[in-house]
Amino acid sequence: MSLHRTVDPDQVGFDPARLSRIDTHFARYVDDGRLAGWQIVVSRRGEVAHASTYGQRDIEGGQPVEPDTLWRIYSMTKPITSVAAMILWEEGRFQLTDEISRWLPEFADARVYDRGSALKPYTVPAVEPIRIWHLLTHTAGLTYGFLQTSVVDGLYRAAGFDLYPPAGIDLATATANLARLPLLFQPGTAWGYSVATDVLGRLIEVVSGQSLDTFLAERVLEPLGMTDTRWWAEGADADRLAACYMPHPVTGQAVRYDEFGRFALQKPDLLSGGAGLISTAADYHRFTQFLLRGGELDGVRLLAPRTVRFMTRNHLPGGRDLGQLSTGGFAETTLDGMGFGLGFAVVLDPVPSRVPSSVGEYYWGGVASTAFWVDPVEEITALLFTQLVPSSTYPLRAELRQLVYAALVD
Secondary structure, three states: OOOOOOOOOOHOOOOHHHOOOHHHHHHHHHHOOOOOOOEEEEEOOOEEEEEEEEEEOOOOOOOOOOOOOEEEEEOHHHHHHHHHHHHHOOOOOOOOOOOOOHOOOOHOOOOOEEEEEOEEEEEEEOOOEHHHHHHHHOOOOOOOOOOOOOHHHHHHHHHHOOOOOOOOOHHHHHHHHHOOOEEEOOOOOOOOOOOOOHHHHHHHHHHOOOHHHHHHHHHHHHOOOOOOOEOOOOHHHHEOOOOOEOOOOOOOOOEHHHHHHHHHOOOOOOOOOOOOEEHHHHHHHHHHHHHHHHOOOOOOOOOHHHHHHHHHOOOOHHHHHHHEOOOOOOOOOOOOOOEEEOOOEEEEEHHHHOOOOOOEEEEOOOOOOOOOEEOOOOEEEEEEEOEOOOOOOOOOOHHHHHHHHHHHHO
């Protein structure tokens, strides 16, 4: 399935000439070698006002970006997994305040890092148990090994949890191993980007009695018509998968990064609810339309409108923003003026980021520089796909927002 423009931009409040600046601007990244290629989609009121591709999905193979190119979406998997969890919540299968140890007993006696080195850490008991809402909001005290900002990150790496988990283990084993590591902070007291959504994926398995891939397929992907979203690409589909790149440390030129990208070409041992999916612009556009329409698409309702509104409010303790609560590690967002809901970052105040957006806009991105946002005030959704690791290399997301809102004239 591919995606094309469905409406003239001026019919939905965009100035066509201003909207065309998007392609002019991002083409420079390809023309000077910083990106291999990209795909961008902007819609309003359910109609696609802008859909464009540029450059190569595989520079070395001379293969251009096509409308149906497959992209590793990495952490853009998180909102999909969060929606899956809330489907179970709507069925009354758990409360957001439930302790996760009810289903994952390995977390019953969690301990929190207090002081010391990675060789000799000193921990204290968790005062507050990890609850399901902590997983959804990244306030559980879990972390990522690749952040390299704390002793706990080092303990994760020593246990094999870096950019990818240890080879040869499944989600159940990984979750049990993570539970043996100390928490970075007391649950509910701070915000730290983390493996929380992977643990949430394991909780979905235990609560539903199905593997995560089966549950996502049957309850989210198939009902929404996301027929191209999958865990790996093989055969002819492998040719549609964009190659992965990283910036050269001196020149900034995009350098092929097969060591990182190869994992998408084989069936994973571990189903990562936090970073495991591959998708297309057309598929993820359907997901954003489902969110914008309040949990329904093409007559299929997965969530109630109030649930979607609840998920996309700020759930951080005390109503604070990420700038106040973040532990300082890498995240797929700026921090000041941004809150966090149940699976999404949420704009509380666009001024601190110095980029226009609407209060209540929600979004996320992936480590290969993909991104999306949903603006329920202006009824806008936007998607950016490319494959450059890490996503902090260039301000692509801020620039896309800047260009989209500058083109909105009604």
